[in-house]
Amino acid sequence: MILYFSGTGNSRYVARKIAQELNDELISLNQLIKEEKTDELTSTDKPFIFVCPTYAWRLPIVVTDFIKKTKFSGSNKVYFIMTCGEDTGKSINYIQKLCKYKNWQLKGMAEIKMPENYIALFPVPDKETSKQIIKEADKQIDKIISDINAENEFETITPSGLGGTIKSGITNVAFYKMFVNAKGFHYTDKCIGCGKCVELCPLNNINLKDKKPVWKNNCTHCMACICGCPTEAIEYKNKTQNKERYYLK
Incomplete structure (x- = not known):
């Protein structure tokens, strides 16, 4: 197995x-x-x-x-x-x-x-x-x-x-104490409200509100939401701007 x-x-x-x-x-x-x-x-x-x-x-x-x-x-x-x-x-x-x-x-x-x-x-x-x-x-x-x-x-x-x-x-x-939390994740105007981030989050930490993602307080920093977003609409603070996304299907 x-x-x-x-x-x-x-x-x-x-x-x-x-x-x-x-x-x-x-x-x-x-x-x-x-x-x-x-x-x-x-x-x-x-x-x-x-x-x-x-x-x-x-x-x-x-x-x-x-x-x-x-x-x-x-x-x-x-x-x-x-x-x-x-x-x-x-x-x-x-x-x-x-x-x-x-x-x-x-x-x-x-x-x-x-x-x-x-x-x-x-x-x-x-x-x-x-x-x-x-x-x-x-x-x-x-x-x-x-x-x-x-x-x-x-x-x-x-x-x-x-x-x-x-x-x-x-x-x-x-x-884990200093970095691993959901503070800093946000969406940009590229967001189309598809809900892919909700689907990919293994901890059910993301919900859609008015077709836009909202992060709660349970996050493991797996990067699934940010790297799996089909329109690259999610950013983490100012750390990910203009960075290439990596998602291996």
């Missing part, structure tokens, strides 16, 4: 390729979280495979919370695959703690570099550069598929030193 969380498509892309090659069930955590479903998930003869983006050098909090409160039965073997723009810091340490909490056997964690998509702070690469990054990622995805198919453990990621500890620890906590 492959379960993925994805704001702008990177992790969905990886998860789809794995599911197709392994002929395994593909489940969107976005949809389960959006529908507030915590029904038991069962995988009898295959490991659970989680594919998620890296948020401030850790698993997204919404994914960790979902895993903690959901019952998983059948296999106790699990793989984690994290997409990132740079690195995953010491997220492996937190994944190991999560697996201990769930009584899971961690078969490995892999990181896959994909195009930068956090346009609230960073520019995204141009389309040609993104294609090259994805092309390189495909090679790693093929190796991951081969390892999972053989039930091999992934090659061990050597956790970064003190810098990784700081990034996955202090920086992660500060990032």
